[in-house]
Amino acid sequence: MNIYRSKAPLRIGLAGGGTDVSPYSDLYGGAILNITVSLFAHANIELIESEQIILSAMDRGEEEVYDWTTSLPINGNLDLLKGVYNRIQKDYGISKQGFRLNTFVDAPAGSGLGTSSTLVVAILGAFVEMLKLPLGDYDIAHYAYDIERKDLGLSGGKQDQYAATFGGVNYMEFLADDRVIVNPLRIRNEYLDELENNLLLFYTSTSRESAKIIVEQQKNVLQKNEKSIEAMHQLKEQSILLKEALLRGELFKFGQILDFGFQQKKQMAANISNDLIDDIYSAAIEAGATGGKISGAGGGGFMTFYCPGNTRYQVIEALKKFGGEVKPYRFTRHGLITWTVKS
Template identity: 70%
Template sequence: MIHRSKAPLRIGLAGGGTDVSPYCDEFGGAILNATISLNASATIEQTNDGKITLEAMDRSEAETHDWSESLPLNHHLDLLKGVYNRIQKDYPFKNEGFKLTTYVDAPAGSGLGTSSTLVVAIVGAFVEMLQLPLGEYDIAHYAYGIERSDLQLAGGRQDQYAATFGGVNYMEFYANDKVIVNPLRIRQRYLDELENDLLLYYTSTSRESAKIIVEQSKNVTEKKSQSIEAMHQLKQQALLMKEALLKGQLDEIGRILDIGFEQKRRMASGINNELIDAIYDTAKKNGASGGKISGAGGGGFMIFYCPGTTKYKVRESLEQFGGTHRNYQFVKHGLKTWSV
């Protein structure tokens, strides 16, 4: 049998960073995001050879182990091992061998939630294989626990829920890991226009989001007013973005993104740098009305709202920085699993 899964990556439109503890535990966080037609995929093939083979095709990394109930973590394929170890601990199973193969449509550290989406996809493949009774909230929370508790990776909560639920969602985050996912019923013509006007640009640089997130969390713990106030403003940005999308006030989106870009830079050092600032300024000079760094910041993808037909000029103006634009579509589905 072959068991497959795929989960969509996401674009964060507003509120990024307010899903990170301790801010969301103390003040409550809010984020608006949308899933896109880039995916993380996982396949489990039963091999009957007494081996566990792990292969990340997009990273050209592979390992083979004799059958074991726990695989060693050594900073090599740890996301794959972490999911297996947790599944084996909570839902122990015997097998004569399997091969787990993964692929992600965007580079690690690119700001589209790649790592968390991959964990969701791997969890989904095991859920499919073992027919585990886990719903959407269960899977998202399970994936979050593997990353944050088992693997001790710093980060927020939005990516696991976006990948599992899919679509355009306004998410609320509270203490004790409480998460509320509110799907937004946005008219299709508004989504079509947003998709047309929103340019997804890869800076061709990646970053280690954990370092930025650790500093962001530290700033809240140490009660640094500038960082906390910036997060308050970003939470408000999520509300403004929700209203603009629901009402079709698309001309407001660039302005809302622009406000968020200024606030994001106040949360922690390393979120922006000279390259990001130069890219952002160039995009605005050539027609973009606003934009943001996707994910924690420091590199990876950026998005720009380009009203009318300005995205063509913006795209051309950014060629000097050596990055590339990526075509995409919004997707309504979240995690999908199946067997053949």
């Protein structure tokens, strides 16, 4: 029996985070700069003899088994896996064939690197590989967004699905009616190597439920909270500044622009930062980082710091007292990859 595999990279959001969330992106247009890294969401579909559907999140130790059906129950358990299956079954039809769907993500859920959306892209990729569906990158990314946000009703933005599908360094524009334009950036290798060397990825060993923070952010826009909306305007401007600095190789500006964004981000919703995050940020700055940010919606998870020169080593030392983990990574140039293992 064949095995259909896929993997999609997680991303570091560098600038503009939150402006991809409706209703802000519908009303004002959003813009984000992000880059994918060598941490992946993996999905494998293995055809089996019995007429069962076996779902397994290997990293979380969760498994569910169902007799073959065209619609799996959305009940809070493995819903991302079920949501993709249900939608593919509805739109394309899957013949009565038992299978095992295994998933694994290289970073914890709620860590701020886009794990949930990237996992949806990976699962979708495995089904696209199995069924040989004629879907391009934009199709897959939008399909993943539709499943997560509309079918499953999960709050969030649009950048993660597109970053996971396209991969690399991208400047993304988010417009009304769910329109997205992905602009891949051609960055000189030495600029990327220096950025990779200087950008520290630190896991705070805490996770958060991004949906609650995002719902508050959406409410602030709907209620025309001027402070919150102005902060989002500034974050959109930050993405343009950071894009220009990266294209020109002006990495000496990087930390300052990140710090500007961090201060703005905290104005968007109440729980984006907290005492622990502020203490970690202050310690990194005192040790030589020139700026940093919270990954994803905020509230916990990963933080990134720009450490020019050789300051990364002092920053790593300074962060040890917080009990987190500095996560090694490399930038990736590719997005979603799928392949078949023939038995």
